[in-house]
Amino acid sequence: MKASAEEMRAAGYAAVDRVVAHCEALEGMAAWTGARRAELEDLELGIPDGPRPAAEVIAQVEQEILHYMARPAHPRFFAFVPGPGNFIGAVADFLAQGYNVFAGNWFAASGPAMAELRTIQWLAELVGFPQxxxxxxxxxxxxxxxxxxxxxxxxxxxEERLGDGxxxxxxxxxxSVERALRLLGFARRQLRKLPSDDDFRLPVALLRSAMEEDRRGGRRPCCxxxxxxxxNTGAIDPLGELAAACRTEGxxxxxxxxxxxxxxxxEEGRRLLAxxxxxxxxxxxxxxxxFQPFDCGCVLLRDGSLLPRTFYSRPEYLKDVGDNAEEPNLFDYGPELTRPFRALKLWMTLQVFGADAMRQGVEHGLEMARYAESLVRKRKDWVIVTPAQMGMLSFRYEPAGISVERLDERNREIGKRITASGFAVVLSTELKGRTVLRMCPINPRTTEGDVRNTIRELDRLARE
Ligand SMILES: Cc1ncc(COP(=O)(O)O)c(C=O)c1O
Structure with missing residues (x-):
C-alpha cells in the first residue's frame, strides 16, 4: 500500500479541491439528500481484489457515498445539534491522520500531548474551573x-458500595447519561429520573426530597x-443551587x-451558565x-488527578512508557488506549481564527434563535412552546379546531416534509407529551434570510 509522492499529491489535492468546492457550494445545496436502502442497493460499493485509480475512487465517494446524507454544516440544517464544522478543523484532522499520531502517551506523542493539555486548559479556564x-x-x-x-x-x-448508590x-x-450509567454497573433501581419543572429544569426541592428519602431507605445519593x-430546549438546570445541594450532601x-x-x-452565556x-x-x-468537525468531545474534571485513579492500568507491554505526572500519558485518563489527536482541530481553529471569532460565532447563534422566535410569534396559528434560549427554540403549528393528537401528527409531518424537500432540516421532539418543532440555528453560516425563508416555508407547508 505504497503510493509515490506524485500519487499522494494527486489524491490529496483532488480531495482538497472537492472539499473546498463542497464548502463553497454548501449554501446552494439541499440540506438533506438521504436515501432509502433500496435506492442504494445497486451502487457498486463492493470491495475489489485489485487496485483502482485514486481519482476514480474519490469521484465515486463524492457521487455515490457522500451525496446521500444530511448536511449538518448546511446553513439551514436546524435539527438536533447541528455540526457546522470548519475547514481548518478538517485540515487539522488531515494533518493528524497524515502523521498518524498515536495520542495515547507522552512517549508516542509529546508535542500532541502538550497541545492537548494547553487546549484542555483553555476550555477549563473558559468555564471557570480551578488550576x-x-x-x-x-x-x-x-x-x-x-x-x-x-x-x-x-x-x-x-467497588464495595456500588449497589447502594x-x-x-x-x-x-x-x-447517553442513562446508557453510561447502565454500562457502569448501575441497576435501574439506582436511577432517579425526576420530572422537570414548567421550564424543563431540574427542581432542586424535588431533588432534595428524593435524596432525603433515599438516605432514609439506607441508600447513598452519589451523583x-x-x-x-x-x-430538547436548551434549558439550563439551576447550577449554583444544585452545586450547593451537592456540596452539603457530599x-x-x-x-x-x-x-x-x-x-x-x-458574556451572555457566562451569565446564563453561572x-x-x-x-x-x-x-x-x-x-x-x-464548530469542530466530528469527532471532538471533551470531558473536564475539576480535579484532573482523579481521572487516572479510575483509568490507570499498566500491563507489561506498556511499562516502558513510564509514569510521570508532569508528562501525562493520556490513555491513563480515559477509556481509550489508541486515540487520535482530536485536540489539534480545536487548537488550530483557535490559532487561525482566534478566540474572538468563536465568541462571535456563538453570539450569532444566540441572536439567530431570538430572530426565529420573533418571526414565529408574528405568524398566525403558530405558538412558541419554549422561547429562544442557548441558541434553540421550539414551536408548534396550532390552528383552532383541530384535536391535540392531530396537531401532533401535523407538526411532525411539517418537519418531515420540509426535510424531504431538502430546503431545510427541521425536525420534531416531544415536550410534556406534545409534539413540537425545534430549531437550533447555531451555524455561523446561517443568515437572517435562511431563518426567515425557513419559517415562511414551514408556514406554507402547514397550510397546504
Ligand atoms: C446535552 C447532550 N449531551 C450528550 C450528547 C451526546 O453527544 P455525542 O452525540 O457527541 O456523543 C448530546 C448530543 O447531542 C447532547 O445534546
Whole structure:
C-alpha cells in the first residue's frame, strides 16, 4: 500500500479541491439528500481484489457515498445539534491522520500531548474551573459523560458500595447519561429520573426530597447530573443551587454541557451558565457549538488527578512508557488506549481564527434563535412552546379546531416534509407529551434570510 509522492499529491489535492468546492457550494445545496436502502442497493460499493485509480475512487465517494446524507454544516440544517464544522478543523484532522499520531502517551506523542493539555486548559479556564482541572478529548458527549460518571462512581462509591448508590437527573437529560450509567454497573433501581419543572429544569426541592428519602431507605445519593443546555430546549438546570445541594450532601455534581458549555465564551452565556464552575465534572463538546468537525468531545474534571485513579492500568507491554505526572500519558485518563489527536482541530481553529471569532460565532447563534422566535410569534396559528434560549427554540403549528393528537401528527409531518424537500432540516421532539418543532440555528453560516425563508416555508407547508 505504497503510493509515490506524485500519487499522494494527486489524491490529496483532488480531495482538497472537492472539499473546498463542497464548502463553497454548501449554501446552494439541499440540506438533506438521504436515501432509502433500496435506492442504494445497486451502487457498486463492493470491495475489489485489485487496485483502482485514486481519482476514480474519490469521484465515486463524492457521487455515490457522500451525496446521500444530511448536511449538518448546511446553513439551514436546524435539527438536533447541528455540526457546522470548519475547514481548518478538517485540515487539522488531515494533518493528524497524515502523521498518524498515536495520542495515547507522552512517549508516542509529546508535542500532541502538550497541545492537548494547553487546549484542555483553555476550555477549563473558559468555564471557570480551578488550576487543578484536567481532562481529555474523546469522541463526543456520550463518551465524555461515561468518563466523568466512571470517576464519580469510583470516587463516591468505590467497588464495595456500588449497589447502594443512587443517581439523580431530570427527564430532560440526554439519553447517553442513562446508557453510561447502565454500562457502569448501575441497576435501574439506582436511577432517579425526576420530572422537570414548567421550564424543563431540574427542581432542586424535588431533588432534595428524593435524596432525603433515599438516605432514609439506607441508600447513598452519589451523583447529580445537571444540564447546561438540554438537547430538547436548551434549558439550563439551576447550577449554583444544585452545586450547593451537592456540596452539603457530599454528592458529585456532573454537568452535561455537551452542547451548551460553549456559551461560556461570551458574556451572555457566562451569565446564563453561572454555577457551572462549581461542577465536579463537565461534558463539553467542541464538535457542537465550537464548530469542530466530528469527532471532538471533551470531558473536564475539576480535579484532573482523579481521572487516572479510575483509568490507570499498566500491563507489561506498556511499562516502558513510564509514569510521570508532569508528562501525562493520556490513555491513563480515559477509556481509550489508541486515540487520535482530536485536540489539534480545536487548537488550530483557535490559532487561525482566534478566540474572538468563536465568541462571535456563538453570539450569532444566540441572536439567530431570538430572530426565529420573533418571526414565529408574528405568524398566525403558530405558538412558541419554549422561547429562544442557548441558541434553540421550539414551536408548534396550532390552528383552532383541530384535536391535540392531530396537531401532533401535523407538526411532525411539517418537519418531515420540509426535510424531504431538502430546503431545510427541521425536525420534531416531544415536550410534556406534545409534539413540537425545534430549531437550533447555531451555524455561523446561517443568515437572517435562511431563518426567515425557513419559517415562511414551514408556514406554507402547514397550510397546504
Ligand atoms: C446535552 C447532550 N449531551 C450528550 C450528547 C451526546 O453527544 P455525542 O452525540 O457527541 O456523543 C448530546 C448530543 O447531542 C447532547 O445534546
Amino acid at each position: 487543578t482541572a484536567g481532562g481529555l478529548f474523546l469522541s463526543g458527549g456520550s463518551l465524555a459523560n461515561f468518563t466523568a460518571l466512571a470517576v464519580a462512581r469510583d470516587r463516591i462509591l468505590g 443512587v443517581v439523580y437527573y431530570s427527564d430532560q437529560t440526554h439519553s 447529580v447530573i445537571a444540564n447546561a443546555g438540554t438537547t 454528592v458529585w455534581l456532573h454537568v452535561d454541557g455537551a452542547y451548551g458549555a460553549a456559551a461560556a465564551i461570551c 454555577g457551572i464552575e462549581e461542577a465536579d465534572s463537565l461534558t463539553f463538546d467542541p464538535h457542537k457549538w465550537l
